[in-house]
Amino acid sequence: MADLRSEFVGIKSPNPFWLASAPPTDKEYNVRRAFAQGWGGVVWKTLGLDPHIVNVNGPRYGAVWGADRRLLGLNNIELITDRPLEVNLQEIKAVKRDFPDRAMVVSLMVPCDEESWAFILKKVEDTGADGVELNFGCPHGMSERGMGSAVGQVPEYIEMVARWCKAHTRMPVIVKLTPNITDIRYPARAAKKGGADAVSLINTVSSITAVDLDSFSPEPSIDGKGSHGGYCGPAVKPIALNMVAEIARDPETRGLPISGIGGITTWRDAAEFMALGAGNVQVCTAAMTYGFKVVEEMISGLGQWMDEKGHADLGAFTGRAVPNVTDWQYLNLNYVTKARIDQDLCIKCGRCYAACEDTSHQAIAIRPGRVFEVIDAECVACNLCVNVCPVETCITMERLEAGTVDPRTGRTVEQRYANWTTHPNNPMAEAAE
Amino acid sequence: MTASPQTPGIVAGRLPSAVVADNFSDVAPPLTAHEALVAADRCYFCYDAPCIAACPTAIDIPLFIRQIATGTAEAAARTIFAQNIMGGMCARVCPTETLCEEACVREAAEGKPVEIGRLQRFATDKLMAAGVHPFSRAAATGKRVAVIGAGPAGLAGAHRLAMLGHDVTVFEARPKPGGLNEYGIAAYKTVGEFARAEVDWLLRIGGIEIRHDHALGREVTLEGLRADYDAVLLGVGLGDVHKLEVPGRELVGVRPAVEFIAELRQAADKSSLPIGRRVVVIGGGMTAIDAAVQSKLLGAEEVTIVYRRGQERMSASADEQEHATTTGVRLVYHAVPIRLEGDGRIERAVFAYTMETEAGLAVSEETFTLAADQLFLAIGQTLAEVPAGLVLEAGKIEVDGAGRTGLERVWAAGDCRHGGEDLTVTAVAQGRDAAMDIHAQLMGG
Ligand SMILES: Cc1cc2nc3c(=O)[nH]c(=O)nc-3n(C[C@H](O)[C@H](O)[C@H](O)COP(=O)(O)OP(=O)(O)OC[C@H]3O[C@@H](n4cnc5c(N)ncnc54)[C@H](O)[C@@H]3O)c2cc1C
Ligand SMILES: Cc1cc2nc3c(=O)[nH]c(=O)nc-3n(C[C@H](O)[C@H](O)[C@H](O)COP(=O)(O)O)c2cc1C
Ligand code: SF4
Numbered sequence: 039m040a041d042l043r044s045e046f047v048g049i050k051s052p053n054p055f056w057l058a059s060a061p062p063t064d065k066e067y068n069v070r071r072a073f074a075q076g077w078g079g080v081v082w083k084t085l086g087l088d089p090h091i092v093n094v095n096g097p098r099y100g101a102v103w104g105a106d107r108r109l110l111g112l113n114n115i116e117l118i119t120d121r122p123l124e125v126n127l128q129e130i131k132a133v134k135r136d137f138p139d140r141a142m143v144v145s146l147m148v149p150c151d152e153e154s155w156a157f158i159l160k161k162v163e164d165t166g167a168d169g170v171e172l173n174f175g176c177p178h179g180m181s182e183r184g185m186g187s188a189v190g191q192v193p194e195y196i197e198m199v200a201r202w203c204k205a206h207t208r209m210p211v212i213v214k215l216t217p218n219i220t221d222i223r224y225p226a227r228a229a230k231k232g233g234a235d236a237v238s239l240i241n242t243v244s245s246i247t248a249v250d251l252d253s254f255s256p257e258p259s260i261d262g263k264g265s266h267g268g269y270c271g272p273a274v275k276p277i278a279l280n281m282v283a284e285i286a287r288d289p290e291t292r293g294l295p296i297s298g299i300g301g302i303t304t305w306r307d308a309a310e311f312m313a314l315g316a317g318n319v320q321v322c323t324a325a326m327t328y329g330f331k332v333v334e335e336m337i338s339g340l341g342q343w344m345d346e347k348g349h350a351d352l353g354a355f356t357g358r359a360v361p362n363v364t365d366w367q368y369l370n371l372n373y374v375t376k377a378r379i380d381q382d383l384c385i386k387c388g389r390c391y392a393a394c395e396d397t398s399h400q401a402i403a404i405r406p407g408r409v410f411e412v413i414d415a416e417c418v419a420c421n422l423c424v425n426v427c428p429v430e431t432c433i434t435m436e437r438l439e440a441g442t443v444d445p446r447t448g449r450t451v452e453q454r455y456a457n458w459t460t461h462p463n464n465p466m467a468e469a470a471e
Numbered sequence: 472m473t474a475s476p477q478t479p480g481i482v483a484g485r486l487p488s489a490v491v492a493d494n495f496s497d498v499a500p501p502l503t504a505h506e507a508l509v510a511a512d513r514c515y516f517c518y519d520a521p522c523i524a525a526c527p528t529a530i531d532i533p534l535f536i537r538q539i540a541t542g543t544a545e546a547a548a549r550t551i552f553a554q555n556i557m558g559g560m561c562a563r564v565c566p567t568e569t570l571c572e573e574a575c576v577r578e579a580a581e582g583k584p585v586e587i588g589r590l591q592r593f594a595t596d597k598l599m600a601a602g603v604h605p606f607s608r609a610a611a612t613g614k615r616v617a618v619i620g621a622g623p624a625g626l627a628g629a630h631r632l633a634m635l636g637h638d639v640t641v642f643e644a645r646p647k648p649g650g651l652n653e654y655g656i657a658a659y660k661t662v663g664e665f666a667r668a669e670v671d672w673l674l675r676i677g678g679i680e681i682r683h684d685h686a687l688g689r690e691v692t693l694e695g696l697r698a699d700y701d702a703v704l705l706g707v708g709l710g711d712v713h714k715l716e717v718p719g720r721e722l723v724g725v726r727p728a729v730e731f732i733a734e735l736r737q738a739a740d741k742s743s744l745p746i747g748r749r750v751v752v753i754g755g756g757m758t759a760i761d762a763a764v765q766s767k768l769l770g771a772e773e774v775t776i777v778y779r780r781g782q783e784r785m786s787a788s789a790d791e792q793e794h795a796t797t798t799g800v801r802l803v804y805h806a807v808p809i810r811l812e813g814d815g816r817i818e819r820a821v822f823a824y825t826m827e828t829e830a831g832l833a834v835s836e837e838t839f840t841l842a843a844d845q846l847f848l849a850i851g852q853t854l855a856e857v858p859a860g861l862v863l864e865a866g867k868i869e870v871d872g873a874g875r876t877g878l879e880r881v882w883a884a885g886d887c888r889h890g891g892e893d894l895t896v897t898a899v900a901q902g903r904d905a906a907m908d909i910h911a912q913l914m915g916g
Pocket of ligand 1: 894
């Protein structure tokens with residue numbers, strides 16, 4: 039049986055699945071039930087200074103749905119905790135006492151002065167919590183008051199606050215990053231420079247999910263008006279994966295622990311984040327959609343996969359995909375493939391034809407009897423037909439053996455690896471060695 | 472209640488009227504809005520979709536399903552009605568398992584096609600419920616067209632002609648319009664007064680006058696109509712039935728299935744209809760199935776369909792056969808009636824087994840007897856006598872591809888015309904296409 043035990047910046051938990059700082063971790067009642075269900079840890083809903091903030095009293099969420107109303111993306115305009123600091127601290131202390139084996143990290147967001155941070159860190163330390171996460175991510179509401187992503191978008195502030203925190207606590211400090219920035223490596227580098235023990239990402243993406251076409255109000259609508267919210271759930275996973283990978287392979291931040299967040303819904307999503315360098319993962323929307331029970335599938339699924347692949351523990355696969363993330367210029371241009379349609383699996387819908395004929399390279403022919411065939415002399419191997427085909431594995435991309443002639447280019451496929459940096463069409467090409 | 476399924480003879484009220492009413496409720500209830508979205512999402516939006524080719528009226532199915540999926544069922548209905556003005560009825564009665572849904576690529580992939588018929592109903596019901604008739608007439612052409620028969624063929628033709636600006640007069644022998652939509656289709660496929668409501672809705676195009684109780688060959692003649700109108704479209708359906716040439720056919724209780732069905736369709740309270748305790752139906756088509764199933768739903772104790780050939784030759788689709796057997800109807804294959812017996816009223820039917828041979832169907836010596844107090848004949852409908860000058864082919868009016876008969880300025884469509892299956896949707900397609908050809912000819916000069 040695979041060992042799912044996790045240790046992240048010295049914080050131990052029975053599995054790598056933590057609940058992200060959000061409504062699921064908003065209070066003692068929730069967190070106790072989450073732990074009872076099997077979650078490895080939580081990042082408590084972000085605390086702030088008293089007087090506590092207030093939330094809107096109308097709807098907080100907007101959503102994007104797929105078929106059968108499957109929730110694909112969730113958008114929220116909720117702020118940080120709207121309960122008194124002292125109440126939260128007592129609850130954190132009580133839960134940690136009763137669940138000593140679970141990770142208890144506390145998310146924090148206070149004004150950008152050293153005194154405020156020092157004050158709250160002391161309070162959190164007294165609860166027996168395992169660590170803190172600095173919320174520099176919230177893209178709405180708090181940012182208008184100079185907190186949240188207003189800090190996260192300025193690397194100098196991140197570095198400064200991280201440094202203060204490290205100076206005022208012995209607890210591990212995790213900096214939570216906002217994706218609402220052009221290049222995620224800069225805030226990550228700043229966090230590292232400031233002495234942070236880890237980064238966690240992503241927080242939510244600034245978004246408007248929909249507009250009501252009768253009232254012309256953005257959704258969710260508060261008395262006819264809306265404000266942008268933070269987007270999360272399955273829809274943001276690709277954005278989050280890329281940002282995690284960017285930090286994992288950046289020479290300046292290499293080795294900096296990462297807690298992966300963003301759209302994690304199944305064990306597979308979690309495994310992908312970890313393969314791209316995340317030491318553990320945090321989940322919010324999946325729990326908000328399906329309840330705490332989803333962690334049972336995550337635990338059993340990850341365990342089964344690790345057993346099948348012979349990964350004894352989390353370390354065995356963490357970061358394994360990082361070396362394979364590279365820049366476009368280093369991709370092998372001698373890797374030549376062609377689409378192949380398995381006629382036995384083909385159900386003759388013709389979607390590949392419509393896609394290729396109308397928007398790609400006119401490389402699929404319709405033969406009598408609705409038989410769809412790839413024209414090798416036209417196929418550029420773009421993969422679009424594979425992506426639009428409703429039948430899994432019906433269309434595959436097959437590599438042309440070295441020595442065969444690509445009928446499209448008339449060139450013989452070469453065995454050796456060659457990329458753009460040495461390509462004759464590249465004005466900046468280096469001479470081939 | 473005095474009668475029960477076991478009461479001998481042909482009697483009414485075998486089941487409580489509430490049970491009968493429930494038995495005759497919608498067989499395929501409408502999709503809810505959410506169900507429709509889920510069903511619509513399964514459509515792959517195929518290129519040059521095979522379902523379109525399989526629909527006799529060539530509705531752009533992927534387009535209308537996408538319109539449903541994007542929350543515009545009204546636009547979907549327009550897409551449907553543009554090709555098939557009786558898209559509402561077709562959505563209920565088409566044997567989709569042998570038409571569009573058979574061709575659906577998901578049928579090939581998983582044996583579970585997109586529910587095209589039910590989605591079509593969802594869209595058409597929505598627009599009709601909103602009271603919208605989505606078409607208007609072109610400028611008047613001054614041309615006048617006579618249509619004979621207010622069935623699907625005649626009405627589809629009339630609607631298209633009216634839309635194109637012609638003035639249409641429909642001559643209908645019966646007191647109500649709709650043809651077999653009104654008098655034939657199984658009651659549980661088109662519940663309520665849908666057939667009538669659909670005709671009223673269709674007529675909102677304007678420019679169509681229906682003269683009821685006006686039969687060709689009785690109140691009007693083809694000669695007269697050709698003289699008075701610029702064109703004539705025949706949509707008279709099949710007005711006669713095949714006769715059973717066996718001893719005892721005159722016994723009380725023996726009658727054509729279509730007669731029984733018409734009576735049933737017109738009965739406001741179905742439980743008031745008398746039905747036999749043991750009902751035998753002879754035939755293998757949709758009419759046989761409908762007569763048998765509806766007999767059972769009225770409370771007949773035992774209902775048996777006897778078909779002269781094997782199951783695979785039945786023209787009723789596999790789904791219809793299954794519907795019959797799950798309703799409790801027994802199907803007997805390879806047997807023909809040779810004698811009906813009884814004292815004034817039918818009591819028994821004697822059958823002989825048949826065999827398929829190279830030379831055709833052969834009747835064996837071996838016989839069996841079924842007790843029967845009612846026997847319905849569903850062995851095929853035929854064309855009633857047609858006016859002189861029309862040429863027949865295999866018992867139906869011969870036409871060219873556009874529906875033109877051998878007589879100048881006379882077209883034919885629907886069941887009465889040779890070519891195509893005897894289905895509502897085929898009648899609609901042919902009526903529409905004949906109208907287009909009439910239009911082209913009238914306007915071409
Ligand atoms: C019992 C039964 C069940 C069926 N079930 C289905 C089904 O589930 N699905 C399906 O697709 N198809 C079904 N069909 C077939 C379908 O009903 C017909 O194919 C379709 O109605 C043909 O349309 P039509 O307009 O050609 O003829 P009809 O519907 O028969 O209409 C002909 C019209 O012409 C009138 N008429 C006849 N003679 C004259 C005259 N001399 N003068 C004036 N008017 C005249 C008639 O009164 C009638 O109104 C069924 C048929 C039967 C009998
Ligand atoms: C309603 C809601 C409230 C949130 N509040 C906070 C918060 O207080 N502090 C914080 O750091 N992140 C907050 N988040 C962001 C989540 O912790 C998480 O980073 C984000 O939802 C992406 O993960 P997911 O795709 O699994 O939901 C919130 C998210 C939601 C949906
Ligand atoms: S008219 Fe009938 S065959 Fe055509 S699409 Fe509709 S349900 Fe299918």
